[in-house]
Every structure is written in C-alpha cells, then in structure tokens.
Amino acid sequence: MNVHEAITAHTSKQHAHLQRFLELEEARELAIDRALADAREGRPVQVEAINGWTDLINEHANHGISPTRVHVTEQMIREFALRR
Numbered sequence: 001m002n003v004h005e006a007i008t009a010h011t012s013k014q015h016a017h018l019q020r021f022l023e024l025e026e027a028r029e030l031a032i033d034r035a036l037a038d039a040r041e042g043r044p045v046q047v048e049a050i051n052g053w054t055d056l057i058n059e060h061a062n063h064g065i066s067p068t069r070v071h072v073t074e075q076m077i078r079e080f081a082l083r084r
Helices: 003-040 048-061 074-083
Strands: none
Touching: 003 048, 003 074
C-alpha cells in the first residue's frame, strides 16, 4: 500500500467512526428531549435510555477519536427543564 492509499484508508476510517458517533449522539439527544418533555409535563423522568446511549457512545470512543459523554441523573434533567 502506498502512502496515498494509507492516508485515504485512515481518513475513511476516521470519517466512519465520526459518522457512527453522530448517529449515537442523535439517539442520545432524542432520549434527552423525551426526558425533558416528561419533566416539563410533571411526569416521571426516566434516564435509563439516555445512559444506555451514553454507554454506547463511551464504548465507541474507546476505539477512535470521538468524545465521551457523562451519565445523566433525573435531577440533572429536572434542573435543566426548569431553566428553559
């Protein structure tokens, strides 16, 4: 493999890694939006889905260049819902 092919392969791998991160991040954000809606409506807040996506994101980050995310608590969701 020549240098150009090696660079192209590396760049493609990084791009694929970041694309997967964006997919996982979008799913996490949707789960956060649902939890915020529940908090604003006075319904019970569930963070399990958010933290499940967080675990997938953090595991994915171990294999590439994407960032990690922190776990979310019910209290964090409720406090954020009150600010907006």
